[in-house]
Amino acid sequence: MVTVVLNGIMxxxxxxxxxxxxxxxxxxxYIPREEVIGTLKRTTRTTHCPFKGDATYYDVIVSGETIADAAWSYDAPFDEMAAIEGHVAFDDRFDISVG
Structure with a gap:
């Protein structure tokens, strides 16, 4: 189970x-986008990874607070990384537990 928490909110x-x-x-x-409980709002930020492709970023909205560019995903990753398509990762402002 992987959980993502911010200020005690799942x-x-x-x-x-x-x-x-x-x-x-x-x-x-990288978490399936449909399993994210919080609200994601796409931003204009993009980056390029030579191994995964172009990333799009999302603000995460929690209890009315917007955490800017706090998550990202690869909508069309390179073939070698196709498994992460439709998944989102969160930055270090979140408590991420794997267990």
Whole structure:
């Protein structure tokens, strides 16, 4: 089970997360977008990863508070990373537990 919590509020909980381990980075849990409990609002921010493709970012809205560009996903990842399509990852402002 992977859970994502902010200030004691559950944002996501799933048994379907994909754990991505990239050299030089901490492991990230990619959670199916439909299993996110919190509200995601797409922003204009994008970045490019040479291994995964182009990322789109989301504000996360929790109890009326907006956490800017706090989550991201790959809508059309490279073939080698196709499994993370439709999944979202959260940044370090969230408490993410894997267990």
């Amino acid at each position: 944002i996501a909980a799933t048994t379907h997360a994909i754990m991505l381990h990239e050299e030089g980075y901490k492991a990230r849990a």
